[in-house]
Amino acid sequence: MHVIVVAADQALQASISSILETRGHDVIAFADANEGLDRLGRDRELNAFIVANDKDAGAEICWEARLLSSFERPIYVCLVSPPLPSAAFIEALDCGADDVLQLPISPDELYARLRAAERLNQMQHKLLEMATRDGLTGLYNRAAFFHRAASLCGARPVVAIMTDIDHFKAINDNYGHAVGDRAIRAVADCLKSQGDIVGRLGGEEFALLLDIADATDAWRAAEGLRRMIAMQEIDLDRESVRLSCSFGVAMGQAGEDIDELLRMADAALYAAKRAGRNMVALYDPEKMAAAPRPNSIIRGTSASSTGARRAAS
Structure with a gap:
């Protein structure tokens, strides 16, 4: 997948990027969330947004990323954080996060989550094609x-x-x-x-x-x-x-x-x-x-x- 990683902590940013790149994912990393969101909005090839945040703004960033997604452009949004209380976990999901992963991050769990996201993205792209393309010619309906x-x-x-x-x-x-x-x-x-x-x-x-x-x-x-x-x-x-x-x-x-x-x-x-x-x-x-x-x-x-x-x- 084409992934943006947002993490102010440079060591954490490098760790998540390395985990993803090991499995062939294309990664663009940012320390500033606004810069990451701006890039996500401009580059429609990007289809995953991972924010590692240990502050209260994590849910808000997920919300901003979710606003950039649509039926025609699915975006997997994931929050990586220290263990959260139940209310904060629910808030993150309600604000648009597809997943919330706890630190320390498990590479195998992250890989599995991304595989699930890829399956969902592929199904959504197929549905989009069926909804917008003429079945006989492949042109727009x-x-x-x-x-x-x-x-x-x-x-x-x-x-x-x-x-x-x-x-x-x-x-x-x-x-x-x-x-x-x-x-x-x-x-x-x-x-x-x-x-x-x-x-x-x-x-x-x-x-x-x-x-x-x-x-x-x-x-x-x-x-x-x-x-x-x-x-x-x-x-x-x-x-x-x-x-x-x-x-x-x-x-x-x-x-x-x-x-x-x-x-x-x-x-x-x-x-x-x-x-x-x-x-x-x-x-x-x-x-x-x-x-x-x-x-x-x-x-x-x-x-x-x-x-x-x-x-x-």
């Missing part, structure tokens, strides 16, 4: 995409790209859903190579957010993806299925509402579909309406209407 997109849009200008597979219904109807799934995976693999945040929003439809501020660069990025996908073939026994996608691109500003940005990209995608498919369209507010369309996969729009979008696919 709909909910995870919007969650990550909202934070990125608030920080700086971004580009939104909407795309879907041309004539996807015909692929399913003519070759079966297994071939359709292969087509979706092939397109997803291409999109992974470009997007900072890439999600499968539904069926054969995908969205990307790129950290690009120039419209020409944004168009080129989408055009590169279009060409890459156009080279994909799904090999069957006696023939192959060629793939193509249409793309809609919209430029956003810092603080842009993600739903509105995707509506603009979706309007551009629909324009590319109407213009003949297998092309890239850049959103033009004078020519394209960013209003929701029937069966749009953008949040907050009606899913009860039928016809226009699916007919365009």
